[in-house]
Amino acid sequence: MANRVSYFSDLIQRVTASCLLSGRHESGQVSAGDESEDEKYRSEDEDDEKEEEEEDGEEEEREEGFRVWEGTKEEARNERVTELEMLIGEVFEAVSAMKRAYVSLQEAHCPWDPDKMRVSDVTVVAELRRLGVLRERFRRSVGRECSGGGGRGTWRVGAATLREVVAPYEAAVEELKREVKSKEVEVENLREKLKTATSRNGSGKKGRSQSHHQSKRRVSCSSQAQVAVATSPAPELFEATMSLVKEASKSFTSLLLSLMRSAHWDITAAVRSIEAASYSTTATATSMTDSIVGSNHAKYALESYVNRKVFQGFDHETFYLDGSLSSLLNPDQYRRDCFTQYRDMKAMDPIELLGILPTCSFGKFCSNKYLSIVHQKMEESLFGDLDQRRQVLNGNHPRSEFYGEFLRLAKAVWLLHLLAFSLDPPPSHFEASKGAVFHPQYMESVVRINDGGRMVVGGGQVVGFPVSPGFKLGVNGCVIKARVYVVPRP
Known part of the structure; x- marks a missing residue:
């Protein structure tokens, strides 16, 4: 701008000088020095015009280069946006597939469907891996852009957003890994129990009574349950x-x-209410209820009520x-x-x-x-x-x-x-009825009756009320005795 001002100032001086010289020429008073001065101004004018033309050319070249650079940058930006749109589309598609697979996994629990559960689990893991691949693609592309010096704030925001999307699924994968490890530990424990149970069965003695054999089989049953x-x-x-x-x-x-x-x-009243709700309210029932409470056996009546309901x-x-x-x-x-x-x-x-x-x-x-x-x-x-x-x-x-x-x-x-x-076949479920004769083959008394100073349970007692049901297994004919509360025969 300063060059333009000086140029106009010189131009005004040259015009003024030219007017003065033309006046001198007309009057015939122009000297050789004046002519040389005029020549000087003309040459300077021509030089200035050349410099102006060169500057204009340089400006045009710069503008043309800037337009070319802008066009290249716009193309790169459009290409980058297209690439990110495709990546985000794949992320959304993977997340949707992940959600569908997880819903299918939940549905497989109720009703229980092991085959569907396994298929859904494989699908969930596959979609999690797919999200991991997309995350790595995004990180690599961001690394290239960052090394090129552009859009640092933008890629940081995008990376944070993608991390928020993927984080829950990474946590789910870690949880599944922990569950797998716990299952492996459980399998090892079961193998140890199997070895222990096998060694016990091999070293058992046969010269024992039938009742002791049944007792031993019942005790070992709990240790072999896991097997x-x-x-x-x-x-x-x-x-x-x-x-x-x-x-x-x-x-x-x-x-x-x-x-x-x-x-x-009032425990007595509560037990009486339980008995009245379950059995006929007769004088016998009332007397039995009173004797139960008086003997601190209300827990059996309450347990009878709970088992009957459940x-x-x-x-x-x-x-x-x-x-x-x-x-x-x-x-x-x-x-x-x-x-x-x-x-x-x-x-x-x-x-x-x-x-x-x-x-x-x-x-x-x-x-x-x-x-x-x-x-x-x-x-x-x-x-x-x-x-x-x-x-x-x-x-x-x-x-x-x-x-x-x-x-x-x-x-x-x-x-x-x-x-x-x-x-x-499935087990047969049975329950002792109130007033039935006590049968030791199918019943087990929760209390013992004092008969002349002796605590006995035998044929002279009847069922006051059932405490828990019994089962007869059709596979081996074994009987799980019903638990009953016995009272003296009236």
Whole structure:
């Protein structure tokens, strides 16, 4: 700009000089010095014009080069945008496929479908690997761009976004790896137990009585339970599971009775109410109830009530929660499915399982039995509110100590039910009726009667009320005795 100003200033001087010279020429007074000065100005004018033309040419060349550079940059930008759009499209496609596979994996849990579960699991892992490949592609492309010096802030934002998308799936992969390791450890433990059980069976002595042999077989049944899980359903496994049911029933009943006493319940009246709701209200029933309470045996009446509720519908394949007839339409496949569910569920924590699948078949069973055992007034009296009941009615499962103890009983009964429908033929379920003559081959008394200073249980007693049901196994004819509370014959 300064060059332009000086140029105009010189031009004005030259024009002025030219006017003066022309005046001199007209008057005939132009000298040789003036002519030389005019020549000088003309040459300077010509030089300036040449410089201006050169500057204009250089500006045109710069503008043309800038246009070419802009065009190249625009093409590279468009190519980069197209590449990123394709990459993002593949990411969205992989995430959608991942979601579909995960939904299929969840659906395979309820109803239980091992084949579908395996296929869905393979698909989930494949989509996770695909997302990992896309992440590496993005990192490499960003590295090239960063080394070229362009768009650093943009690639950082894009990388952060992609990390947020992929992070949950990476966490899922790590969780699956941990589960695989835990399963491997469990397999090793089962192998050690198998070796131990095999060595014990080989070193057993045969010169023992029949009763001692049966006792030994019952004791070893619990140690061989894990082995039976890995092979096929067996009567010994059913017996061991029934023992777990008895233990869980006693534990839950003890907790319930403790809560009733803490809430200052009238235990005598409570037991009498339980008996009245289950049996005919006769004078005999009332006297038996009074004697039970007087002998501090209220826990057996309460356990009888709990078992009667939790075993109701045991003979049906779904406890009459629905009208399924799979065991009749395809019995062989149904038996295999039941045993597969038993093996998969045996090592699961019921609280964690229901936290993932609260409305599966087992979840519905737990909700139905809890509402049947713990009625509204009982819960309000024991806990002061109905919070647990509301959660169960809404399809959830409380994480309280009381509900956790109930879930252990519910899981034991559910596993026993799965085993019953895994055996061919299934076990026969029976229950001693009130007033029936005590039969030691099919019944087991929870108390002993004082007969003239002697604690005996024999043919002179009758069943006061059943405590837990019994089973007759059709595979080997073994009988799991029904537990009963006996009273003297009237």
